[in-house]
Amino acid sequence: GDSVTQMEGPVTLSEEACLTINCTYTATGYPSLFWYVQYPGEGLQLLLKATKADDKGSNKGFEATYRKETTSFHLEKGSVQVSDSAVYFCGERTAGNQFYFGTGTSLTVIP
């Protein structure tokens, strides 16, 4: 069935380092793609999204580009901050309107 595979964590970075969290999807066609973030002690919230090939979603300095040719939606940030420490989930919405998520990647940013 449809699934999302994302880079396993945990990831630990120093402040101002570059971040990339890989994500690939399997749904056929053109699913909508999302990144969600779960800050410590909080619920999941949408970080960014993209709905068609070559779209770039961006928010809070994070970016992800919908790559149809590689079925990927990697999350990137040029300079992470301590406040970015959280768990990040890559997700897809299939043609059947179901949402599937990756396993989550825990990010810890140290000062």
Added chain:
Amino acid sequence: GAVVSQHPSWVICKSGTSVKIECRSLDFQATTMFWYRQFPKQSLMLMATSNEGSKATYEQGVEKDKFLINHASLTLSTLTVTSAHPEDSSFYICSARVEGQKAAPLHFGNGTRLTVT
């Protein structure tokens, strides 16, 4: 913005009892809601898709008689864990999306921590 309220936020129950978790969309209507289970290593697994006025659609491997879902109105879906056992202890999260919006993202409840003793 769209808010999904989930209740209770945590519950402890004895083995063999049933527990009901409510999920409400507070300021929008949701004909479809989704129930997830979050495992210890953060893995977020889709359990079922709850459809207002009809039967829920369960993912492969999820016992429909164990996890009863009722979506009686456009703003309320409930998940009942029947005859709970310690292995059912987990974090359950519901979500919904605003109908009619193209590529609308999910809005999540804050989750329910279930502990079965």
